[in-house]
Amino acid sequence: FVFITGGVVSSIGKGIVAASLGRLLKSRGYNVSILKLDPYLNVDPGTMSPIQHGEVFVTDDGAETDLDLGHYERFTSAETSRRSNATTGRIYAHIIEKERRGDFLGGTVQVIPHVTDAIQDWIERVGAIPVDGTGRRPEVCIIELGGTVGDIESAPFVEALRQFQFRVGPENMCVIHVSLVPVLGSVGEQKTKPTQHTVQTLRSLGMYPTMLACRSQSMLEGSVREKLALFCHVPTDHILSIHDVSNIWRVPLLLRDQGAHRVIMSTLKLAPRQPLDMRRWEARADRWDALEEDVHIAVCGKYTGLSDSYLSVIK
Numbered sequence: 001f002v003f004i005t006g007g008v009v010s011s012i013g014k015g016i017v018a019a020s021l022g023r024l025l026k027s028r029g030y031n032v033s034i035l036k037l038d039p040y041l042n043v044d045p046g047t048m049s050p051i052q053h054g055e056v057f058v059t060d061d062g063a064e065t066d067l068d069l070g071h072y073e074r075f076t077s078a079e080t081s082r083r084s085n086a087t088t089g090r091i092y093a094h095i096i097e098k099e100r101r102g103d104f105l106g107g108t109v110q111v112i113p114h115v116t117d118a119i120q121d122w123i124e125r126v127g128a129i130p131v132d133g134t135g136r137r138p139e140v141c142i143i144e145l146g147g148t149v150g151d152i153e154s155a156p157f158v159e160a161l162r163q164f165q166f167r168v169g170p171e172n173m174c175v176i177h178v179s180l181v182p183v184l185g186s187v188g189e190q191k192t193k194p195t196q197h198t199v200q201t202l203r204s205l206g207m208y209p210t211m212l213a214c215r216s217q218s219m220l221e222g223s224v225r226e227k228l229a230l231f232c233h234v235p236t237d238h239i240l241s242i243h244d245v246s247n248i249w250r251v252p253l254l255l256r257d258q259g260a261h262r263v264i265m266s267t268l269k270l271a272p273r274q275p276l277d278m279r280r281w282e283a284r285a286d287r288w289d290a291l292e293e294d295v296h297i298a299v300c301g302k303y304t305g306l307s308d309s310y311l312s313v314i315k
Contacts, residue, residue, distance in 0.1 A: 001127065001173050002264060003161055004144040005207070007198025008180040013242065015068030017178055017213050018144040019075035020252040023281070024261040025140050026076055029273025033131045033138035034072040035123065036065070036085045038146040039153035043089040044082075054308030059084070068144060070312045075252070078131040086126075088153065091118050111156050119160035120167060140268070149177070150201045162206035174267045177202055177209040178242070181216040181224065190216060190224045192231070199232040210267050211238045211260065219243045238263055249285040253278060 004018045015036075022032045042048055045056050046064035054067040063082030072078055095118055099109050127141035145161070147154045165173045179195040195214060202209060212234050214220055220228075220241035229236045240258050245251065255261070256278060265272065303309040 001123070001164070001168060002140060002142045002268075003173070003175045004142065004178060005149050005158075005161075005175065005202065005209075006145070006147070006178045007149050007202065008194045010146075010148050012178050012180055012215050014144050014146070014178045015071045016248055016251050017176070017242065017255075018068070018142050019071040020255050021176070021260060021264065022072065022076040022078070022142050023252045024256055024276070025142075025264065027274075027276050027278060027281075028261060028265070028270075030140050030270065031130075031132055031134075031136050031138050032076060032078065032140045032142065033127055033129065034076065034078055034080075034084070034142045034144070035126055036068050036072075036144050036146065037119070037157055038066055038085065038087040039151065039157060040087055040146075041089045041092070042087055043093055044085070044087060050303040050309035051305045054306065055311045057312060066146070067308060067311055068146075070315070074315060079133060080131070081129075083126045083129060084131075086119075086122050088156070091115060091122070094118060112159065115156050116160040116163055119157060120164050123160075123164065124167075140270070149198060149205070149207075155205075158202075158205050158207060171267075171269055174210045174264050175207055176211045176213055176264075178213045178215065181214045181220065183217055188218075190218075190221060192224055192227050195228060196231045199234075203233075209234060211240060211263055213240045213242050213260075215242045217244050247285060247288045249281065249288060252281060253285060 004014050006012050006014045018034055022034050025032050044064050045053055045066055050056065056064045057067050057070040059065055059080050059082060061081045065085035069080045069084055073080055095109060095114055123143060128137055130136055131138060145154065145157055149158060177199060179198050181190050181192060181195055184191055199209060212228060212232060225236050225239045228239050240255065240260055245254060299310060299313060301310050
């Protein structure tokens with residue numbers, strides 16, 4: 001199990017990181033599934049305005065889900081479904097339904113252990129469902145936790161993940177924390193303090209990141225990596241620079257060049273099954289950048305206040 005958490009700000013790119021890691025592990029010969037946990041109380045995003053949360057991605061079975069599932073499908077060709085996206089609302093609705101039936105035999109229903117157990121059960125159950133059309137059980141499950149660590153909404157999920165490491169064992173769990181390294185002032189100095197604070201929060205909750213994926217405008221400087229390693233208790237080669245690139249198809253290549261897949265496979269004790277061949281992926285990224293002629297395509301939409309409202313249509 002590979003868990004993707006986020007800090008400092010929301011919409012930092014956790015979905016792209018999760019999808020890119022899925023692409024790399026799949027290219028190494030592993031069957032990968034990707035799930036999304038969302039901390040909001042809506043049962044699904046179907047009743048939410050796309051201006052608030054981005055597009056509603058509709059899966060093959062007709063489920064209205066989070067937009068990141070679209071990234072998962074486009075990057076890994078995984079077949080997502082209504083089971084691939086769980087919200088706080090869905091988890092609570094499931095627990096309340098059990099309580100009304102009397103399944104708890106008169107016991108007091110609480111966040112711990114009932115909500116946290118339900119989250120862990122969902123991860124284990126849905127993570128084992130085939131997603132590649134062959135009927136084969138996934139060997140690696142990537143779970144993205146939406147929102148920002150430290151928010152009150154995500155607290156039950158983080159606690160569930162803390163407990164989960166004891167359920168499956170440390171050799172079956174890898175945590176990647178996506179954080180922000182902003183640049184302030186005309187000098188262009190990369191600031192590590194926001195990442196230090198969010199890692200401190202994560203560690204105080206009992207979660208210890210295996211890797212840091214640092215979002216920044218430009219490549220992380222060597223001194224910045226060393227400072228983050230010192231203050232965040234993460235080896236220097238486990239700190240990934242997720243800097244701005246010309247198009248999102250280059251993110252898997254960025255992670256490949258920094259050996260992200262090797263760290264995950266080493267942590268989970270997975271042996272490579274095939275050479276990492278990303279030539280077709282490189283061709284796609286190069287083709288995107290090589291376009292020279294402008295073509296204007298009009299998209300008529302109701303929710304035009306946010307560019308993510310019609311993300312899949314645009315992609």
